[in-house]
Amino acid sequence: MVQVSNIKVVLLDIEGTTTPLSFVKDKLFGYVRKNLRIHLEENFSNDEVQEDIKAIITTATTATTATATTTTSNTTNKSTLVENVIEIVTKLMDEDRKSTSLKQLQGHMFRQAFQSKAVVGEIYPDVLPFIQSVISKGSKVAIYSSGSIFAQKLLFGNTVNGDLSELITDYFDTTTGPKVQSSSYVKISQHLNVTPSEILFLTDLVQEAVAAREATLQAVLVARDDSRSVHDDELLPRVNEFTVIKSFDKIKIMTS
Numbered sequence: 001m002v003q004v005s006n007i008k009v010v011l012l013d014i015e016g017t018t019t020p021l022s023f024v025k026d027k028l029f030g031y032v033r034k035n036l037r038i039h040l041e042e043n044f045s046n047d048e049v050q051e052d053i054k055a056i057i058t059t060a061t062t063a064t065t066a067t068a069t070t071t072t073s074n075t076t077n078k079s080t081l082v083e084n085v086i087e088i089v090t091k092l093m094d095e096d097r098k099s100t101s102l103k104q105l106q107g108h109m110f111r112q113a114f115q116s117k118a119v120v121g122e123i124y125p126d127v128l129p130f131i132q133s134v135i136s137k138g139s140k141v142a143i144y145s146s147g148s149i150f151a152q153k154l155l156f157g158n159t160v161n162g163d164l165s166e167l168i169t170d171y172f173d174t175t176t177g178p179k180v181q182s183s184s185y186v187k188i189s190q191h192l193n194v195t196p197s198e199i200l201f202l203t204d205l206v207q208e209a210v211a212a213r214e215a216t217l218q219a220v221l222v223a224r225d226d227s228r229s230v231h232d233d234e235l236l237p238r239v240n241e242f243t244v245i246k247s248f249d250k251i252k253i254m255t256s
């Protein structure tokens with residue numbers, strides 16, 4: 001059992017930490033891949049979709065990596081724009097990019113997925129008891145994910161365990177900054193009005209744990225059976241710098 005003390009907020013990553021990778025990759029992202037064309041075509045004139053299209057095109061034209069090579073055009077022609085956006089979004093998703101524009105679009109598409117019950121939010125069985133125990137000790141629970149805040153609220157509002165969104169006091173996404181940058185965690189602690197060391201960050205990605213620790217948060221790695229960096233041999237030296245738990249029931253928040 002890992003004991004942590006002096007914690008006012010527990011900050012949770014989603015993919016691989018609260019929620020199975022397979023759910024995010026296959027069900028959520030799978031829904032986007034399958035329904036992107038129909039979403040764009042049927043809702044093309046909506047302000048929200050127009051904003052999403054503009055943002056995606058901006059990402060493609062300003063990206064410094066391979067995505068920038070995608071052909072974009074200045075056209076307002078519907079079918080050309082739809083084809084362009086599908087090409088860019090597919091490429092961004094293939095590269096598992098965390099671009100804010102991609103995450104905004106995905107989040108808007110998840111609304112239909114959750115409302116129609118085509119998708120129901122999955123969390124690991126130990127997550128809800130842990131959240132309840134954190135709250136019972138007077139600490140708060142917040143989320144920091146690359147998924148948009150809109151998407152995060154949909155996920156926690158529509159889980160297999162019911163609506164958990166009210167148990168979470170604050171949500172953060174890439175509009176605060178990338179999860180691999182320590183400045184993002186400084187901003188989060190300022191927003192939460194606590195000192196960084198009073199935040200416990202749980203993630204399956206060592207690069208995120210490193211950034212959080214640089215900002216002096218307490219960071220613990222979560223090594224689920226399907227987790228990402230904890231099973232990457234190249235990252236092992238960095239992983240070994242952290243406390244690693246297999247599930248949330250291995251962590252105990254001590255009241256001061």
Ligand SMILES: CSCCC(=O)C(=O)COP(=O)(O)O
Pocket residue numbers: 013014015016024028098103106144145146147148151152155179
């Ligand atoms: C409903 S949130 C969707 C998750 C997502 O889009 C994502 O990129 C996962 O990012 P995380 O930072 O939670 O690993």
